[in-house]
Each structure stands twice: as C-alpha cells, then as structure tokens.
Amino acid sequence: MKTGIFICHCGHNIKHTVDVKKLSNFFKKYPGVTVSNDYPFVCSEPGQDMISESIEKQGLDRVIIASCTPSLHGELFKDLLKKSDLNPFLLRRVSIREHCSWVGDDIEINTEKARRLILAGLYSAAHYVPLEEKRVEVTKSALIIGGGVSGLSAADFLSKMGMQVYLVEKEAELGGHVKNLKNIWPARKDGKSIIDEMIEELAGRENVEIFASTTISGFEGFFGNYEVTLDTLEGEKKLTAGGVIIAIGFSPFDPRIKPELQYGKDKRIITTLEFEHNADTLQLPEKPRVAILHCVGSRDEQIGKPYCSRVCCINALRVGEAIKDKYKDSYVESFYMDVRAHPRGGEEYFEDTQEKGVLFTRANVAEINPSLTGIVIRGEDTLFGEIFEREFDLVVLSIGMSPPVDNKLTASLLKITLDKDKFFMEAHIKLRPFDTAVKGIFIAGSCSGPKDVEESINHGRASAVKLFGFLNLGYAYVDPFISYVDPKRCSGCRMCEQACVAKAIKYDEEKRVVHVEEAACMGCGLCNATCPSSAISLKGYIDCMIDDEISAFMEAI
Amino acid sequence: MNKVLVVGGGIGGITAALELASCGVSVTMLEEGPSIGGRMIQLDKTFPTLDCSTCTLSPKMVEVALNHNIELLSWAKPMAVKKAGQKFQVTILKKSRYVDIMKCTACGSCFPGCPVVMKSEFNMGTGPRKAIYIPFPQAIPNKASIDKREDRPCKAACVDACPIHTNVLGYLKHISEGRFTDAYMLIRATNPFPSVCGRVCYAPCEQVCNRGQLDDPLAIRDLKRFAVDRFDLDSLEPSQIQKTEKKVAVIGAGPAGLACAHDLAVEGHEVTVFEVLPEPGGMLRYAIPEYRLPKEELRKEIRYIERLGVTIRCGIEVGNDVTLDAIKNDYDAVFVGTGAPKGLLLDVEGENLPGVMDGLKFLRAVNSGESVETGKSVAIIGGGNTAIDCARTVRRLGSENVKVIYRRTRDEMPAAHEEIEALLQEGIEIQFLTTPVCFYADNGKLSRMECIRMKLGEPDASGRRRPVPVENSEFSISVDSVITSLGQATQTSFVEEIGVLLAKNGTIEVNPLTGLTNVEGIFAGGDVSTGPAYVVDAIAAGQRAALSISCYLKNEPATMTKAVKKPERLTEDEVVDLTAKIPRVGRIHMPEISVKERVTNFGEVAIGYSPEDAMAEASRCLAGHIEGCIQCGECEKLCEVRAVDHTMRDEIVDIEYDSIVLAPGFDLYDPTEKREYGYGTLEGVITGIEFERICSVTGPTGGDILLNGKTPRRFYFIQCVGSRDRQSGARFCSRVCCMYTAKHASIVKDRIKGAEIYVSYIDVRAYGKGYEEFYKSTQESGTFYIRGIPGEITKGENGLLVRVENMLSGEMREIEVDIVILATGVRPRKGTEELCNIMSIERDEYGFIKVDSITPSRTNVAGIFVCGMASGPKDVPDTVASGGEAASRCMEYINQ
Amino acid sequence: MLGKKIKNGSIEDTLNRFLKDDQHLILGFEKGENGVSLRAFKNHLDHYSLLNPIFSTNGALHLRRLFSKGTKIILMLRPCEIRAYIELIKLNQIEREDIIAVSIDCLGAVSSKDKTDDIPTEADQLREYFKKTDTIRWACNVCRERRGVVGDAGIRIDRDGLFWAFSYTEKGDSFLSLIEGESEESKTEMLMSGSEKQDQFQIDMKTFSKDFSKCIMCMNCRDMCPVCYCIDCVFNGDEYLPKGDALLNKILRSGPVQLPQGKELFHFIRMYHVSQTCVGCGACEEACPQGIPLTKYFKGTSERLQSMFSYMSGRSFDEPIPYVTFLEDELKDAED
C-alpha cells in the first residue's frame, strides 16, 4: 500500500495550534506511508500540484488529506484524484481544523489528537476500495394510480415529456371528485371542463395508456423497474414501470358516522358535495333559510378525525355565495369554529361573502331536529355566550376529507406507510411532501392529506417532474455508498429486510440469502448494523473501517 | 443543453433548480445575497414537527452546490431581460464579493479584525456581523464576502504615512462606536508599543490626514492613547505560540530591538535581548521624560513582551562583556538595534567644564532617579525634541531661569510643534538665531556663556537655511549650567569585529527593506542604521527585520514588504464635494494639566479623553462616515490565502436562457406604522421573525430566549399583524403566521419552565397536515388563546400592558407581559416590483406575481414561471410543491 | 379453556397414528437405558416420554436451517425449546409450514453433567424428586415460562395430575384433532402457574472478568446456542479476533495481548446479539467445558433488554424482534 498523507497548515488556522511538522515527520516513518508532507495551503494550486505530482511520481494508491472539514472544498480534492487517474473514493479527508485545531488550545494536546485522527484515517483508508457510481437501467415509464386532477396533471406532464404513462383509474370514468364540481373556486370554472380539457390532451397521445375500471393486483420490483399487475376489465395485465405516482385522492366524509347530524334521515340535510350536484334542482322556498355547518368530519377527535380538512371552509363559502346569488332574500348562516379561508384570495372571498349577507356565527351546534316546518338547530353562540335555536329550510354539511378507501390495500401492496389519520405518509412533511420512503414511489394530491385543486395540481406535477428527473435518461447513477451482501455469510434471517426503510433489500427464496437493490438503497447503513454476522455491509463504512478507526483512537491496534 | 435561470435561492428556488437539474437542464441560480437558503434557513424549527430547519434544508443547499448542472451565483441579480423568440436574453449583475471564492477557506480569520460592525440580516438585526462576513456557518457558498456599499471618501493617507501602517481608520471606527477594547487590539496587531506611540509619536498620520483639508486633522495619536488607557495590558494573555526551536539574539532593548524581539517571539523563535543599561527600553526608558511617557506604561509593554517568552538580559555590553562573534555562534540570527546613544559635541571652548552636560546623559541621569544639580539659570543648546525634553525637565527640577538657545528660527526647529508650544507655555524662553561660542568658569564652576547671533544664509544639505554668524554680535549670558543637545551618534565599533560594514557616519549599512547587513545572519535596524529618528520608525525597522529574520531562519527568500504607497491628498474637487456633505467640526482637544501645576512635578501632562469626547472625535474620521466596508484593509492583512481583493469590480454579463423561474420569496410586514403596538418605540415589542432568530440556536443568543440579557417569563403573541387588515392594505391571509405563532409558543413552553403565554387571534388557521393537532397540543400545554386582537400596548410598571377584549368571554382584559411578539404577515419581497418591471410581469393588487389557480406557476409572460411565496403566501410544503410545479411547466416550455 | 383430556397412553397412540405416514416425523423424548434423551421418531415410537428431566442441548438447535417442505413434523418439546423454535422462525431459519410445535409443561431438569440413574420421568415423582434434591438446574429454577403455553399447541398437567392438550393456532387445532375424544372445558386449575418475576440482573465488570477468565474461547456456548443462528459468525474472521499473522501484526503495533484474547468482547457482543432472542434455556452453560455461569449473564441481560420493549422471546409467532421495528412514540428518556 502506498499512502500519501498531506497535512494542511491552513495558514495559521491549523499550524497555530497543531505541530504540523511533527505530524508529517511522524507519519513519514509510518509503515505503508510513502509520502507525508505538510503544506501551508493544500487547497491552493501549488498544494494541489504537490498532491498530483506525488500520485504520479510515487504511484500513491491512497491519499489522506488532513485539513478542514470534509464538507468544505466539496469536490475539489475528488476531482484532483480523478485528474490523476486515481479513483476518487480512495481519498480520505481528515478534519484537523474544525475538529481539532479550532476546538482546543494546547499545541501538544492538539498535535496528539490530530495524530490520532490522521491515524484513524490511515487505518480506515487501508480498507478502501475503488468505488464506482454504478449505472442502472431504468424503464422510462410511469404508473399513475388515480385519474383525478392530481393524477391527470402528472400524466399530462410526463406524457408531454415523452414518457410512457399508464394511468389506472378504479372508476369507469376519469376525473375524480373534481369532475363533479360545478364551480371551482377560485378559478370559477366547471370542474368537468377542466377535467375534459386534460383528458382530451391525454387522449391524443400515443404514449398514454388509460386503464379505467382497473385496480392494481400485484406489485413487485424496485425503483426503475417495478413489475405491476393490473386487474382490468379485460383481465389481468402485466406491465413494467420505472416509477409510480399514487394519486388516489380522498373519500368524502360520510356524515352518517355522526348520527346526531340526522344526515340521511331528512332530505333537507345535505352535504356540500350533494349541494354541488343538485344545486339547480333543490326545492327551496323563495326566501330560503339555509344553515351551513363547518367542520363536519374534521377537527373532531371523537370520531378520529382530529385534522383540519383544509378545503371545507371555502366550500362552505361557495354554498353561501351560491344561495345568496340565487335567492337575494335568503337567510344564510354559517356555523363555524374558525374560518380558515387561507388560500390565495380566500380571505377576500370570505369578506365578500359576508358582504353579500351570509352570516357567520361562531358556534357549537348541539342539536339538529327536523320538524315539519323546517330543521331546528340548537347551539351555543360562542362569541356572545348565548344559546340559540333557529329553524332552517336547508342544512348543508360542509364535509371534510377522509382517507381514500383503498389506502390500506395500496399501502400494503406498494410497501409504503400510512400516517395516523390513515392518509399516506410522506418522506418528510416539509421538504419531501409528495415523496415516500421508497424511491420512485410518490404520493400526490389529497391521498396524503386534504388539499384543494391548485395544491393537488401542484402535487401532481411536482411529483411528476421529480419522477421524470429520475427516469428521463433511461438509466440512473447509483450513489456508491450503498450496501452489498456477502452471500457466503448471509444466513437469510431477513432482519435487514424488515428494518430497511427504503425497502431496498430483497430475499432470494431459492438461495435463501438477501441482496440489495442498488437503485433503491439510500445508504444509511441500518442493515449493516442490524446484521449480526455483518453479511451485509455499507460501502465506504464497512465494519473493519470503523473498527480500525476506533482502534486508532484508542491506539489499540 | 437547455438553460434555465432560477432567480432566488430560497427553498422554492432550490426545489425548482434541483428538479430542473435532475431533468438534465443547465440551471443558473441567482441569489441576491451572500448565501442561498432564503427565509427557511433563518427558522429555528419548522412546524408542526418542530424539525430543525437547518438539518433539513442544509443538505438541499449542499446538493445545489454539488450539482454539476447548477451554476450558483450569489450576490447576483437580473438587471434586464429581453425576450428573443422563445428565449430570453438576460443581463445579470454579478456584484463583486471582494473575496476570491476559489481561495477563501471559510476560516473566519478576517472577521475579528474587521472594525465595521453591522446588523446581521440573517439574524434580522438582532445580532451583529462584520462588514466582511459569512452570514451563518452553514452558508452556501461557504465563503466570506465584503459588504461594501460606498467608496471611502478619504484616501486613508494616515495608514500610508504611518511607518508601521497602523489601521487608523479601523481603530477610529471602533472608538467612534464605543468598542474600545477592539480598538486597542487592532492597534496592538501592528504595534507592540501602543502606549508609547499613543503618547510620543510624532504622528505623521495627522500631518497628512485628509480631514485636515476640510477642517482639522483627526487627533489620531491622542485617540490611540485613549484606547490604550482603557485597556489593562497585564490582563492580556498571550496566545499560544508554536515554538520553532530557532534562537535569535537581539542587541539593544530599545524600540527597534524590542519590536523585533516581539515579532520574532510571536513567530515562535526563542529570543534573547542584550541590553547594556540596567533596564530595558532604550531611549524610551532613559531619554523621554516621565511627564511625557510614564515609565510604568513602558514597563507594562515590556512585561508583555517578556510574557511572550522573550528573555531580556540587562547590564551586558556586547563587545565588552561578550563578543558579537560569540553571540553569532550561539544564535541562529542576530539583530543589532543599539540606536544612537552618543550625544554630539558642540566643539567650542569650555565644553568640558563641569556644568556643561550632554543632554542625553542628563536625561538618563534624571530618568535613572539620580539627583542632578542644575542651578537657577540653565541654558539648553539645541532645537530638537531632546533639547525641549531637557528644558522642560530642568524646569521641573526647580530651575527658574531656563533658556533654549537655538541657532536658527522657530520654523527650522526640528522639535514637534506642540512640544515647543508646551515649552513656551511653561515659561521657557527660546533664543533663536543664537549659538554659544565659549563657556567661562568662575572658581572652576561654570558661570557664563558667550554667544553669537546668527542669520540664515543659503540652504544646506538638509534643505534648511544654514545659519551664519553675524559679526560682532557676541553677547554673554550668565548660567549655572548648560545642557547641550545637538544630535546623536551611534556606537558601533563592536560590530566591526565580525566585519559588518559601516557607513561613514558610523551607522550600520543595511538593506533598508530587509535589515540585512553584509554579514549573513546579522541584521540591524533603527537609529543604528539610519541615525537618529523617531520611535515609530525604529519599531518599523525592528518589525521589518523580524520578518526577514523569520524568512532567513526558514531558508525562504526574504519577503519584501509591500511597496509603500505615498499618502495621498484629496483633490480640490473632492474637498469641495466633501465640504458640501460634511459639516465642519473642529478637533476636540485632549485636556492637559494646568501649567502651574505641571511644572512642579513629573506627572503626565496630557490627561486623556473622556469616552464621550473620544467617540465624538473619532467619529470625525471621514472613513467612518460610510456604511459598510471602510476599506481599511485589515481583512487583507489577516487573510493568509490572500483571498481578499478590494479592487474587484461588479460584473455585468449577458446570457441567453430558454426559460426563467422566479422565486424571489417574501419579506415580512414592517409593523412600525401600527403605532398602537409600539414596535420600534416600546422595548420588548418584536416581530415573529426576530423572535425566531432569538430562539434559534444559530442566533445571537445561541438559543437562549433573552430580552436585554434577561429571560422573559410572560409572552404575548399577536396574530394577523398586517394580514386580514385593510388598514395596512393587506386583505389577504398570510397563511403561516397562525402556525408559526403556535410553534413559537411551544418552543417557549419547552425552553422556559412556567412561562405564561397568551396568543391573540381572529381565526386559528391550522389547515395543513398535522397543523390542527399541533395547535391543539399547544393550547393544551397551557398557552392561552384569546380571541380578539389587542387595541393597544403601553408601558406598564413591570413590563408591557396589553389591552384586549376577549370576544369569547366578552371581558376586557389588561395583561402585563415581558415581551410582545407580533406575528407579522407576508409581503412581496423588496425588489419584486423591479424584477417584474424588467420582465413585464403583472402583479396583483398586493404586489404578488399574478398567477392562475389551475396553472399556478404561469405568469403573463410565456416562458417565465413563478414559484413559492412570490405569487402569494405559502407554507414550506406548498412552496416545495409549487417549486416542482414551476419546474414541470418550465420543462414543458423548453421542450416545445 | 377448551382442551382435550389425554387419557393414559393415548398420547402415544395419537403420535403413533401420526407416524404411520412415511413422510411424518416426531421430535420428542425417549426413555432409554441411559435415561431420557431427545430423539427423532419415524414410523413408530416406543418408550415415549412426555417429560425430559435431563437437559443436554436445546432441541431447537437441530431444527436450524430446516427448509424442506412435505415432511410433516410434530415437535413435542419443552417450552424453552419451542420458544427457541419460534425465534428461529422469526429469523427465517425454519420453514414452518409442515411443523406443529407442541410445548409441554416442564417441571425442570437436571443438567446432563449431574445426571444420575435415579431420576424419575413421571410428573408427580419428578416433582417429589426435585423437592427432595437440589439438583434442578439453575436455569430451570429461574425459568420464565415452564408452561406449555407457547407454540401451536400445548400439553398441560392439571392439579389432579391429568394431561390436557390445548390448541393455540390453526395447526394446533389439527394436532388436537389427532387426539381421540371431544374437546371439553378444563375446570381444574393447572399444576403450573406463571413464573414469579426474578430480580433484575445486576452485576459489575469485575465479577464478569473473573467469571470469564476461565474461558478458553472454544465457542461451544455459541455453537450450542439454539438462537445463535448465523452460518458465519463475525468471530470466525480476523476482524474481531486476529489470529496468526493478523495477531502478530496487532502485537507488533500495540504490544502484548492476553491469549486467548478477546474473550470478554466475544461474550459481550454475543450477549447483545442474542439479547432479544435468548430463551434462557442454559444450553450454553451446559456446553461450557469450563463451568462458566453463562446462563446468569445471557438470561439476565436478555430479560432486562426484552422487557424494555415488552417483548418475550418465543412468546408469539407474530411479535417482531424489537431491533427491526420501532414505535415513534417510545423511549422518550433514552436520550441523555
């Protein structure tokens, strides 16, 4: 082994509290070390030249640079090794600045610490092997589950970009819930026209295959090449998809779960969705009295729906507005907890609706009693602290969004997780809101939690562009720091497989050992730490590297 | 490869850029500030999971930096955009950062030296930063930049005039802003004798001070003394030094020798100083009188040098007690700084009479505490500083009739102007154009001196007019003693033994830049090589020699000090311009002890400034008048990789792009106009984002929630400040304030046990995933939610009084709290308007970029897309989704 | 609870009926000349014993890496053996499909090292015997589960000395169906109740070092451990225990080492590896030629560590091994 050690002074930053000369002299005599130099600025041009010259002239096969923290000068030194025809993964950076010279004052002590840090690097690097960013072939096709506005948006983008798209819809017709909405706020458009436009676009594209009345019955494989079995009207169909976007939407809350709402027992009590459908055919007196109840099936811990459904306040406003527009002399009262008119323009809409005459009462509704003349609502006005009892001709329940009916099935089929509310769980609630833990599987739209049309479109397209980024080349490069299995050692206990968050480990029933699907591995090393016989190892962090680092720190080897 | 421009480096821009890059597009990302990260990186935690914002965002930022498809330009913004067909011709302004990012190692060595303290934008002004800075440790690019906004009005002639290039601008800036210790440390960085120079320097800086062209030059020296007086040097611990195991001998413990020893010791060499006199200090110790330079001040400086590890061996005369050759053999290098300790002779009859004394010997005797009898009438011959020191010393010894005899006129007197003034004030007469010709004794004791009048003739070699005796003008003066002070000479015979070359006048011949003599390993500097000069020149010579000795010991070629720039004057135009801008303010003089009092003892004459006066005087400095970098050059000195380059110029480039994604982000509403809340006037009323920084572990308090150093216990949060509010022109809901308030409340609950927290709200809009639950748990953990927005905040007895009507109970409450946090709403980012104007993009009534809800990133210009808060308030996940959506539209556009 | 009473001799009949099929096997105990021992029966069984008063190895050890299907096997073993079997199933070391695991109430056993000829094999006699002598193994004395309540089915003894068979799974039902007679409610209390809780294991490193100083690193403990299932142990390579040149290198670099070296490390790491799967059977101690009190350590630590996750090795087929799963809301005070 021919190791080159280059110790940076970083001007005074390291040299001031670390005896760099002593270190370089120490390592000069160390077995396996061919070059040991200290230099004022290793990152400077002459510093880099010194390294590449040493690599060429001395034939170094390991390079250790003891300088600032590895995250600084990101690719600089790696590129340097590449230029010198040395695999960049044979480089070891040792931080003797952020982790040594800057955090201690005593030269002698720091020098000793730096020595051990470099020693650890040296021991560890002895186990380094050249690594490659491996290329894996991926299928340039996407499976989109759910033909609602989110799924359609994703399909629209991906097909426009030339990718093969398989759009699977459980219902006979595409369009999800949006197609049934008459007046989408704030676009003020008919939902059907929006959907029709999208479908029309897709229909003309050769690379789009739409499977209506179809469900997924089988799902195997890994990122880049998922093997999917569809249960279509024509029978089973198998296809390969590089990635999947799940956009199965939501199911409307069923108010029957709360019998006190009297829903289903009286025709005069309807949901916002029904109002959308039947707004024109509703039989109402000339001066109708209409009550709108907010938060039906939302913010209700008792029925296990503690979350806010995000869209129902706006839906309630739409109902109020529609009635006021049609019946100028109507009496419309909205019973709410908080008016969450948060979307762009929502607050203004709320104000406008108030100006149109819709009353907003912050209330706890206690009872709904249908009577002959109307429906009597009893409750407490929480602003004035009064008990009220009023009669209405129509009660509209602004229902929330519940998880999609197929949530559990899909989750277990695709090996993804559900959150506590049984929506799909995102990889990170802030920065990866439409990703799952499994690479290449996305959750778009309201299947991961309530969303309005704009947000669902954003989700659909954003997950599509991400998937496109993964697949567009037809191949993908795999991070070199991933796990690999030594099949001779593997006992096939499948503990790693159970623990793997990325679901990147697959068991071979025949050989009774596991293997790593490289494209799916995230490189966390959990499997490595889980395997008692270390049959699975994380490249770049294999056991003996870390063991030897410990030994170097303890001077025990 | 298609090219896309992404404007803005917040989470929206980062998302769009990363997505585009992964789709194989070449992305240029413009960030107006020094680092990407936007608002999100300023957050301490993110709701509803209370994730650390830095942890989640910084990997993304690093991804941007490492992605080969993304070119990141910080300090850059578009200036003009022209649509050419489907493409865009974009003119980009690349503001220079004055730091070469290829060289900068983010070590931060430059920050402490920078004298310009500014409010940190990253910390929303809750903490300071320097003019050269990295906004936060995780910044991308993690490189320093200099906040230079204006050109310096003066030419910093002071720095050029100073032989040791003291950072005058810098320490004046520090003093003017009350950072006296920083000022001292900055002085000390180049000067091992601040207290000496603060007192007895001849201040060449003041002579060239550009302000002097407007009114009076700055009192640069006196301000130095002020800084020195406020610092206790004995408490300064020398920093650790790495030893080189090289030995250097310094001969002569005067300013040159000690300065040299100081710098060599800092480099880690083992230094021994040989001094012939019983105490170190040279002329500073033995020639300059106590009333000008108290000896204790000097001792402190020398003590510090000793604490650096320098050994000073007094009472050893090299050449006598030990040979130079022996020293040369024992040490790796030798510096000779023996000065010019010999007084010159007058060469007139009677000069050897008792009662006629050499000025230097006289001063040495007095400074050594010997009693010297001078009698009643004393004449001092000479016109230099030493002569004046002698005269004033004699006056203090009790002689009543003290005269200075000088053969030319006052204009030719080499002594410092203010010294002459002080002399005259103390009642000492100067006889100009006079020179003694003979001394007479009575009973072996000096009694009389015969003088002759002179007149000025032709100029001599020194440029001064040569005095010529006036014939028959002899007259005599009765004197008890005479002190001659005619100039000094070197004593250099001891160096000849090893063959060091001497000049005719006995000075050692050296290379003036390196101090190297003709003998290898022997260096010299100060008066011994130049003949008598000033303290600061000697220090400079010592330092130069130290530098070349260090190089010599490392076997490196001697580094020549940078070519010295001549001090520049303001041009007349500049003077006119500045006169119009800057009001005339004369110098504030340093107070002195009254003449009556001062002549009775050796107490120091100058008393020193009060802090107020010092700050006022220092703030006259022209350089300090500007905002941002004052170009004092300190960072340049401190940067070892030479990454600082003040000469960088802004660059303007034209690049063609296929599409543009705008993600300029947002600002927060400035609640100053809401007088009822007292923001900006009442202490303790702050905004949410300021509170965020105070909470943040990366913030100015390291995560301790402190208000004026104390932990507040009672908190009042007010929501919807500048949102849902027609008054401030914002009817819209800002969408994030309800939740960030809940987050703040839960952070407070977590960090301050028993904190009392109130939140005023209209509606709690906890609409996102997990938000409602988070709001609930905040409420359940003991945060009082009050429905109703306070009418007024006033100052109460023990804090702030919030008057609010709780709409749910109907009661009017007056709540006393320690801190009020305003959940200020979202506004379009400053500069969005300009950005839209150059791209002809429409905005809505509030100034957000206009979009449509079915194609939420599409603007009115095809090919330009928008994401994030620029088109209206969004929380982080919505921003991420919109970033992706914008990228998707952008991909479609460029693939048409 | 509903179960089947086992009449005298009926269990042999049942098992023999089962063994008539050529593809059927039984793993159980046989009374022989040298006392009771573990035996795999094919075709027919004689001298069958439900109880085995002598412990030499854990029966599950022999089932490791049993993957073939088609041969139906009934395990008639001690609870600790069935528990080890269940852990091995979780570890995918046994194909469960054709195996019925029956745990039998265990009265305790004598170590094979202390075996004498007078040890009775019938339940009531055995009880008396253990009352009179103190030869019962320590591991059995502190056993966590002596009852036949684990696996697919269990054979229990009631206070009247009657044997009962209970089913716990579908397979257990099929086992019960082999036994003649109808299921009935067992009204009498069972002889054996749940084990009393043992004191938490607590020791210090000094004692540990002393106890293990005798170790010769034969690794018999590992080899005989039913749940130490790895086909290639990490301690076989040079990584932890350098040998030969690797050892020489180590000595040259850092100085003298004690030989055989690494024994404390070996036991400590093994203790962690089996911490969730150890059934406390004491097979390791049985195998130790040096008489190191291994059970104390392995059983002690594993019980402490299992209780953290309310886990008990071999209690159920469905509980995942704690290290491969987690709850978001747990171990709040784990952080220091």
Place this chain on the structure above:
Amino acid sequence: MLQDKAEKNPEIIGFACSYCTFKASEMAGSLRMKYPDGVKLVQVPCSSRVDPAFVIKAIFEGADGVFVAGCHPGDCHFIKGNYFTRRKIAALKEMFDAFSMNDKLRLFWVSAAEARRFVEKVTGMYNEIKERKNVRKEN
C-alpha cells in the same frame, strides 16, 4: 507521543451522523467553541449505522466513554433511521446498566444547528467521566 498526558484524561469516542451531529461539530469548530481533546468523532452516514458491537469494542479497547449522536427523532435524513438507533442504543445502555457501566454510554440528539448543545453534551459527559475516574483513582 504524550503517553502520560493522555492517560490521565478520559478518552471518549463519539459516533456522529453526517447530517446532524457531525454538522453541529463542524459548526462548533468554525465558531471556535472549545471542548476536551479526549472527544473524538467517528463519522457515520446515519446513527443507525452504529453497530452496538462498535460501542462494545471501543469500551473493551479502553475508551472511557462512548456516545452515539444523531438527528432528533423524526428528523432523520434517512427518514426513520434514528428510531432504530434509539431502540438499539437504549437496549445497549440497559445492558451496560446491568454491568454497572451506565456512565460509559450516552445517546444524544444533536441537530445540525446545535453546535452549542453538541459542545455542552460532550463536555458534560467528559467532565462527569473524568470526575468519576479521579474519584476511582483516589479510592
């Protein structure tokens, strides 16, 4: 090199995840915060990479203390890794506890921004171990 000096002071090995704790330690460095030299870090991609065997090995090789530090639960860059870490290290701590070595192993959550917390945690651990060590020596 400095045998006698090093021997007196505790040696602590810390496993730090790349995304949070190691970042915090970098930040501590760039802010010139001070902490004892006895603390040395092994960088791992995720705290879940830490095999308890490493910890055991470090202790048997003479480390006076070991800490495993990662992102706060829920913050893991690898989504769930640190939940596994928490289980494993908590169990290992329990095991150490059984052997009366509970002072030797710690589990910390330190986010990328928490440089000060990092320094406080490691310094606290170091000082406690040092104190205990000295007490032991005196006895």
